[in-house]
Amino acid sequence: MPPPRTGDLAHLPRHMPFSSYDLITEPQNLGAILEAIPDLLFELGLDGRYYSYQAPREDLLTAPPERLLGRRVTDVMSAEAAAVVMAALHEAHQYGRSTGKQLTLLLPHGLSWFELSVARKTPQPGQGPRFIVLSRDITASKHTEDALRQSRDRERSRSDELATLLDVAPTAVWIAHDPQCKLITGNKLAAQWLGVEDGINVSPAAIDHARVWGCKILKDGVELAPHQMPLQRAAAGEEIADYEFDIVYPDGRTRHVLGNAVPLRGTDQRIDGAVTAFIDITARKDAENLAQEARQQAEHSNIAKSRFLAAASHDLRQPLSALGIYVNLLKGEVLPSGQKILANMSDCLGSLSELLNDLLDLSKLDAGVVVPNVSTFSVSELFANLASIHEPEAQLKNLRYKCRASTLTAHTDPVLFKRIVDNLISNAIRYTQSGGVLVACRRRGGKHWVEVRDSGVGIHPEHIIEIFEEFRQLDGGARNRGSGLGLAIVAKTAQLLGLEISVRSSPGLGSVFAIEFPPGPALTPPSHPAAASEKRRLCIALVEDNGLVREALTLGLQAAGHRVIAATSGPVLGAALGAQVPDIVISDYRLADGETGYDVIDRVRKLVKPDLPALLVTGDTDPQLIRSMADRGIVVLHKPLEMETVEAYLEDLTYQSH
Template structure:
């Protein structure tokens, strides 16, 4: 159904509704007029008296029959309803009915306009014509043809009736009737136009609301689809990451163990190349891990005083060789400024920004500088690289979005660096912005709160004594459902002088012969039969009746798994674990050995 058809149906419903409610007033008005005009002749002996009353007696039932017919017709079609195709047929019937009604009202004027009728009756007739015309304006103006069909015969007969009478006053009344109805005609046009515009606007608003609802539903469906795709992507990445981390973690353990062996120069060269390839894979997986940790919301910033120059010097010493290898100039402007931030997370943000600048700069170089702003420090990474088009300024912060890397060159990363940088900046309450133009390089600006006080004591620092503990002779229990990982851990820990036992599940660990409890437990977070490391460690501590130090190692990067592991409050390392990180964590978590006296010393003791 078109918009015009809906408007026509609405207009006709308004007209039918008005007519359907007009029976009581029509009955009352026609009966009142009959009574008034019946007694309005001053001279009952007048020759036309009998004809006058006979005409009134004929007019009244004819008019009432017509009025009842029109009302019943209108109510019937209102209740039944009608389609757009029936509008014209119903309108034709209404034109017939209203034309006849106009003739009936005009005929009444001819009946009562005669000599001998009281002036009061004439005044009542004029008031009646005015009321009928005004009512027709309100009721019939949606269709001007309907209004004209009704008012034209009424006007012609009433005006001619006044003009037929002798006397200037009657002729003046006829002319006044004509002028009044003409004025009413223009008012009817205005009212009709307003009603039609209102109906059209209402349907336009309804169409707009319907369109908005449809677009809202479409947008909601698209958003739900995008969220499902994002969740599916996260699940896929988590599963793929976990499955990749297992063999790469085991490979790292084997390579580290192999480094203890006596190798010739060629073998050392091959080993270094294998370790370099392993390190590249581990770095990519750790990038995915950083992104997953941001999505999971498990990164809890620990803001404190952070001097910027040592951090910038550390980054330059690590990343400048990469710039040198590409023939780029790496410059850092010295600064004495300090900020309030999490040093580790701030370092990760800047490392991603600087590494990104090195990747996408072909010639020239980059500058890392700090500038004081009102209450803040602006840390800026400026490069002379390829630049970024304005319409890409937001897209480059989306995950896996890369510019100028259609072949997915592994040396250019995964497209997560800037997404991680913005996510970490948001977590820290910092502001990361970009200014760039194609071919003119880029400027990444990180706004960080300026530090106003000196550094606070580092209560989280590890004591020198704990870092110097030896692992030789330590009794360790390793739980992992991957046999290659268990073997790699056994070889590596044995190479450090540890006494290790391995198990693939809680039942296997409990079945081992334990003369004394282990000094530490190294447990994978996800084991067979839906066991997780947290519950396994709890059961083992209950079994040993001791709060044995424990370390969780996980290859899971699913957000819910990261949250669960982080909430355990156990030390947590992510596969692939470097040998240095594992060694340092074990030294930190293991208690110091209690010095024991030798037998000779015991005998000499007092």
């Protein structure tokens, strides 16, 4: 059956939901208007039978036109869809119209959604009830609606996930939802910090939100005003990073927190509010405070130790200095039968002097007055010099002492480096009872090393780190001699020079101590030095308030051929000098009645000449005092004195002044 003409739908009721009804009622316009309608238009009976239709496209029909007219909706669509149509027909039969009912149809191009509008026609003679049904394709809008709903569901899901994340995160978050901070919310941790069980959702007049629950916000011990709060500052446009403050609770507990605060901006870059995120650093702060207290206690202990050592060293050096000079003077006076006893006395003095020198070296390093004087020197010459010192000592213990020659040079402070190697060799000989000691250069790990290898008692690996501590000696056996300072000095000196120390050891098999050295360029052979000039006889002005030391030092200097004018203080020396002009002034540092060696040197220089050579003698090892001496640029010798050392300084100082 061909499709009916549009005139078949001419009798439309006035209550149809179409616009411009007056135009529709004009017969000459009806056909064009119906052709322009993009929706399906049907005439159905109350039993669902099709009497006519108008379709913009036949692919929107559930059946071909020839199978559609005269049949019922139950014959051409699913039972569910047919039930929706029949319900709309009965509703329109009862109330005159029905709108808004939706159904789905499986069409050739896929599943489609339709929305129905049904109106009852004016009854015609001999006809049963007829209805005009408008079926609008809403598939596209349905898909859009579904997409929007899914998007809203996803947004809601993401919002829920974010809320869950914020609640489980170990971070307290406060959010101001407007620039004036009239609405503030926070996650569960933020609520717990402020003692709020049900979460934070308040509208205070200002950001003084902590006071709502009785807490105080302190910064460096000072309570913050409302406008100083990080959230309100961020809402005013400020970005705050690594901000610390304290939450003080009514019961006196304090929580230390750290975090950031940033403004929240909209798409137009206007500030819409602010957010802060803070973590609890109470445990870290407590640990830092404990560590600070421990450091202060350690510093106080070190200061007390340094003062004790300085005082003890000074008091010990006075008699030792005099005793050393007397023993040296006795060497040519004692009979052969007494030389062994005199040698034993010298050994005892040497041991005591070594201990005091170790204390002095450590004090100098702690005071920071040791300044490296870097130069290039021959490693072989260093080895030869040390061999002349340590080989006889090794032979006395029936140990083999061997140095392997090297063509290398080192570029560091030769005096400090020699002291390190000298200490390592001394330890190797001291703790080796059989076998020998080997000193050699090695290249390992891309670096050059001086290795000192011994066959001594060895060290357990877990104790290696301990041997570099001050006054630390391992228990038992051969490792119970010495001051316990040697390797501490080695470690501090190596650190000063920026050099690495390496230790390999096995108990009972021996040890290998190695010190790194930067290689230097090749050295040109030195020219032959000119013959030394004849030793000068000097007039020496000496001030020492300790009678024993003054007398011993006077005798030692006179034995070396010098003339000595000795006194107990600067004023006494000035009177004793009269018109005499000394070549050099030597003074002890600590004198009676608060006078110092500086005062003596200044007095004599004013009497004689401003650039008169001067030598300061002291037994002090206090780091601060040593530092002050170095700052004055005066040559300082430390007790106990070796006359050979004093002679060398006298010659050097007086030679430079002529």
